[in-house]
Structures are given as C-alpha cells and as structure tokens.
Amino acid sequence: MATLTARVLPLPIRGTGWRLVERNFLVYKRAWPVFLTGFLEPVLYLLSIGIGVAGLVEEFRLPDGQVIGYTEFVAPALLAASAMNGSLFDSTYGLFFRMKYQKLYDAILATPLRPWDIATGELTWALLRGAAYSAMFVLVMTIMDLAASWWTVLALPAAMLIGYAFGGAGMAMTTWMKSWQDFEYIQLAIMPMFLFSGTFYPLDTYPSLLQWLVQVTPLYQGVTLCRALTTGVIGVEVLVAVVYLAAMGTLGLQVASRRLGKLLLH
Secondary structure (H helix, E strand, C coil), X not given: CHHHHHHHCCCCCCCCCHHXXXXXXXXXXXXXXXXXXXXXXXXXXXXXXXXXXXXXXXXXXXXXXXXXXXXXXXXXXXXXXXXXXXXXXXXXXXXXXXXXXXXXHHHHCCCCCCHHHHHHHHHHHHHHHHHHHHHHHHHHHHHCCCCCCHHHHHHHHHHHHHHHHHHHHHHHHHCCCCCHHHHHHHHHHHHHHHHHCCCCCCHHHCCHHHHHHHHCCHHHHHHHHHHHHHHCCCCHHHHHHHHHHHHHHHHHHHHHHHHHHHHHHC
C-alpha cells in the first residue's frame, strides 16, 4: 500500500538512494578492471618519486621542524588526489552519461525514488569508489613504510571526506553541463590544483600573494588533512580542513538535488 501511494503521490521518500548504489555496483561488478585506472595513476606517481626525485631530495623538513623523507611528504598528497579523482569520475562523467544519454534517471523517477534519492545515491556510490582507491593507496603507503604516525588510521576516513567534498561539488557542476566539451572546464580546474596544492612542495615556496589563493582550494585542504594525519603533526588546520570539506560536500549535494529536480521534473 505504501508503495502504491508513493507511485500515485510523488512524495519525497528519504533513505532509498541505496537502490541506485546497488544498481551501480551490479553494473561495475562486470567491469571491475575499470577501478584499476584510478588506483594505478597515483601509485605510479608515488613509485616514480620514490625512485627518482627522492634520490635527489634526501630529507624534508616540516614547518614544526620534524624531518621526513620526501616520499613521505608527497604520499599523503597523492592519497588526497586519489580520493578526489575517484569520486569525481562517477559524479561528473558518469552522472552526465546516465542523465543525458542513458536516461536512467527518467526511469528511476517512475518509481518511488525522488531527485534527492538520486543525488544521495550517486554521491554515495562516488564516495565508495573514491574510498576503494584510497584504501588501496593507504595499503601501499603502509607496505612502503610511509606512514609512521598512529593517526594514519584516520587517513581513510579523511580520504572519504575529500571524496564527499569533490563528489558533491562535481555533481552540482555537472547539472549545468550541456555537452562533453564542457567538462574541459573541470579539467582546467583539477590539473592546476593537483600541481599547485602543496602536493610536491610546501606552501612557503610560493610568493606570499599566491599562498592565500592556494590555501582556499579544496585539494589543498585535503592534502593538509591527510599530511597531518600521516605525519602526526596535528594542529588547528585539521579542524579547518574538516569543516571546509564537509561544508563543500553538503552544499554540493543540496544544489545537485535541486538542480536534478528542476531538470528531470519540469
């Protein structure tokens, strides 16, 4: 009776987004090698740096005076980048394909699921995909002995928070995309963030004017969070990063839900 009523009266039914997660899992279950692409890129970066650049930069001094290897400095930043890329793929390209070409969401809205369920389901799936990449990367870091601090146990939840932030923002931006060419704008933002968010060298190497610009980028906040946990240098910047990323993901989720409702129900 509840299902029949929901079909007749399109009321928002919360908590059913897991149906979409289940659907995506069944689809990707037959294409699991696709997941390797998002995992291998940061690992190859890490190995190349560990063999090459780390041989030129024997040690690295953190702002608190702690001395670590250069590979230990770069590894948590690549973890943050891995979480970002893993979450963004499904919340942008995947969402766009399912909405514009597959027309999946039109079929979903013929069921009791509403736009909010689509948004939460897609974000949850993007978050799980990013978490899978991050978990494998943390395992590689552990094997390579690049995370000595016991705070590293929180690195995976931190990576999931990064995935939540970028997944929510990615979904919101995708609802304004008209064609595949529009995704060039996302790449135009992602590549500079990857290179200049304190990933490969510290913030104080930038001119003072650019330091503020770098600090307001979301990937820098993610890098700061992961690096603090893996090195054990915990400060107020960790709390700032958590609030920043949580707010970014929540705002993106709300915007994406409203935009999906406007696009699919009008």
